[in-house]
Amino acid sequence: MTGTGSGSGTGSTSIVIRIEMTKDLVTFGQIATAIGDAGGDVVAIDVAQSSKAKTIRDITVQVSDHQQSDHVVSAVSKLEGIQVIHVSDQTFLIHLGGKIEIMPKVPIKNRDDLSRVYTPGVARVCMAIHEDPKKAYTLTIKRNTVAVVSDGSAVLGLGNIGPEAAMPVMEGKAMLFKQMADVDAFPICLDTQSTEEIIQIVKALAPTFGGINLEDISSPRCFEIEQRLIEELNIPVFHDDQHGTAVVLLAGLLNAVKVVGKELNRCKVVVCGIGAAGIACTKMLLAAGVVNIVGVDREGAIVRGASYSNSAWQWYADHTNPERLNGTLGDVISGADIFIGLSGPKVLGVEDVKKMAQDPIVFAMANPTPEISPEEAEPYVRVMATGRSDYPNQINNVLCFPGLFRGVLDCRASRITEEMKLAAASAIASVVSDEELNEYYIIPSVFNQMVVEKVREAVISAAYQSGVARRNKGWEVAKEVAVLSSSGEFA
Numbered sequence: 001m002t003g004t005g006s007g008s009g010t011g012s013t014s015i016v017i018r019i020e021m022t023k024d025l026v027t028f029g030q031i032a033t034a035i036g037d038a039g040g041d042v043v044a045i046d047v048a049q050s051s052k053a054k055t056i057r058d059i060t061v062q063v064s065d066h067q068q069s070d071h072v073v074s075a076v077s078k079l080e081g082i083q084v085i086h087v088s089d090q091t092f093l094i095h096l097g098g099k100i101e102i103m104p105k106v107p108i109k110n111r112d113d114l115s116r117v118y119t120p121g122v123a124r125v126c127m128a129i130h131e132d133p134k135k136a137y138t139l140t141i142k143r144n145t146v147a148v149v150s151d152g153s154a155v156l157g158l159g160n161i162g163p164e165a166a167m168p169v170m171e172g173k174a175m176l177f178k179q180m181a182d183v184d185a186f187p188i189c190l191d192t193q194s195t196e197e198i199i200q201i202v203k204a205l206a207p208t209f210g211g212i213n214l215e216d217i218s219s220p221r222c223f224e225i226e227q228r229l230i231e232e233l234n235i236p237v238f239h240d241d242q243h244g245t246a247v248v249l250l251a252g253l254l255n256a257v258k259v260v261g262k263e264l265n266r267c268k269v270v271v272c273g274i275g276a277a278g279i280a281c282t283k284m285l286l287a288a289g290v291v292n293i294v295g296v297d298r299e300g301a302i303v304r305g306a307s308y309s310n311s312a313w314q315w316y317a318d319h320t321n322p323e324r325l326n327g328t329l330g331d332v333i334s335g336a337d338i339f340i341g342l343s344g345p346k347v348l349g350v351e352d353v354k355k356m357a358q359d360p361i362v363f364a365m366a367n368p369t370p371e372i373s374p375e376e377a378e379p380y381v382r383v384m385a386t387g388r389s390d391y392p393n394q395i396n397n398v399l400c401f402p403g404l405f406r407g408v409l410d411c412r413a414s415r416i417t418e419e420m421k422l423a424a425a426s427a428i429a430s431v432v433s434d435e436e437l438n439e440y441y442i443i444p445s446v447f448n449q450m451v452v453e454k455v456r457e458a459v460i461s462a463a464y465q466s467g468v469a470r471r472n473k474g475w476e477v478a479k480e481v482a483v484l485s486s487s488g489e490f491a
């Protein structure tokens with residue numbers, strides 16, 4: 001099993017320490033010795049600024065993990081005549097200045113080009129769209145562009161960290177959309193957590209976009225925001241943490257139960273974290289025929305027959321926990337075949353896992369730190385999965401949203417139906433063949449190029465069957481469509 005389990009690291013890395021040294025008090029030799037003694041390797045030294053008395057230097061140091069990085073920085077800062085200005089690691093460096101940019105498709109080389117892409121030529125195009133707004137799909141970025149909208153209220157498992165702090169995740173999603181499925185996605189983080197304001201803002205933004213991907217908006221507000229936008233907009237709206245997660249979860253579970261030789265609909269499933277993702281995953285499992293699902297949140301099990309002020313939890317109580325189990329996670333997990341974690345870090349103990357039924361399946365999907373680390377759980381589980389990239393079996397909505405939106409944009413679906421989501425789940429599961437299937441390979445890699453293509457095809461086919469595809473049938477049959485459509489032929 002790979003991975004550091006440290007919560008955010010991915011093994012050997014380099015850090016850049018910016019220091020100010022007072023020349024009379026310390027030599028570079030002393031600094032290099034201190035770094036070496038703390039276990040780091042000096043890889044490069046750059047002088048950022050120099051005066052007679054002081055120098056500012058960037059020292060690049062190879063370290064094995066974050067702990068060693070802390071040792072190295074602490075050793076350097078203890079030296080007389082040194083002031084550590086800041087420390088960057090590769091993860092921070094990759095974020096410098098943000099992770100995406102906008103590039104023109106054609107260069108503007110001369111006045112002639114200028115007068116076409118901009119005024120006066122552009123005016124004719126504007127008027128063509130004014131006369132027929134559908135032409136926005138052929139003559140603007142709308143056909144291939146998705147808004148990734150967050151209010152920063154439930155960012156990964158980090159909680160309500162606000163819109164600025166949510167941006168790196170949304171930029172990351174935009175990168176994935178583009179790299180995996182050639183969808184242009186734009187991150188939009190809103191400085192409001194008012195349900196009504198978010199709805200109005202997204203509605204006002206909609207003309208620019210072919211689809212809306214809502215991201216990291218906490219429950220229960222996310223349900224109303226998504227539902228209202230689905231009803232009030234004519235482009236597809238998809239809350240990724242709900243449905244993307246549910247699609248990938250179902251794909252992973254379909255394969256995991258094959259590995260352990262159980263039938264999904266006979267399994268006892270405990271879901272921890274009854275928020276956006278937990279509720280959507282539960283709905284997907286109920287639709288797949290699972291009966292015995294018990295939900296647990298901070299206050300313990302959600303019990304059938306009890307009353308809840310949170311309407312989403314009331315729905316949950318009415319549709320799950322047929323045995324009316326009560327108590328903590330530790331109580332209700334006894335005899336469970338499957339644990340699904342969509343809550344926060346380190347919620348599940350080894351003692352809890354030991355109480356599960358034979359051949360337990362544990363999907364600890366909280367990001368970035370799962371409910372239990374694979375290292376701790378592995379001796380007691382048969383199939384282990386997390387949401388992270390650095391362990392086997394990554395159950396993450398990135399397996400869904402790029403291919404799903406590729407399909408939705410290509411067939412110009414007006415909405416995303418249950419059939420389309422189920423089709424996407426089966427498509428993802430089908431990428432792993434029976435010969436390949438084993439405990440450590442229940443779900444295809446994010447980098448498996450078949451995933452996007454299979455999800456796209458399945459989604460398009462289901463969109464036509466559901467009657468929500470708005471492009472003439474027949475378009476989809478030709479693979480050359482991508483080329484033709486970019487010239488506007490199939491508008």
Ligand SMILES: NC(=O)c1ccc[n+]([C@@H]2O[C@H](COP(=O)([O-])OP(=O)(O)OC[C@H]3O[C@@H](n4cnc5c(N)ncnc54)[C@H](O)[C@@H]3O)[C@@H](O)[C@H]2O)c1
Pocket residue numbers: 154155156157158216217218219240241242245272273274275276277278296297298299341342343344347365366367368386387388395396397398
């Ligand atoms: N792997 C994936 O693809 C994926 C997708 C979506 C969400 N997630 C993860 O799932 C988690 C929840 O995301 P969300 O969007 O549903 O957020 P959310 O805020 O809507 O819901 C989180 C729920 O978990 C509960 N919770 C938090 N700590 C808990 C604890 N210690 N014990 C029990 N319940 C607890 C909260 O009360 C809340 O009801 C996050 O960690 C997120 O990173 C993973």
Ligand SMILES: O=C(O)C[C@H](O)C(=O)O
Pocket residue numbers: 155156157169216240241366367387396397398
């Ligand atoms: O962002 C991810 O990695 C998955 C998911 O959307 C999450 O919120 O954790």
Ligand SMILES: [Mg+2]
Pocket residue numbers: 156215216240241
């Ligand atoms: Mg998310």
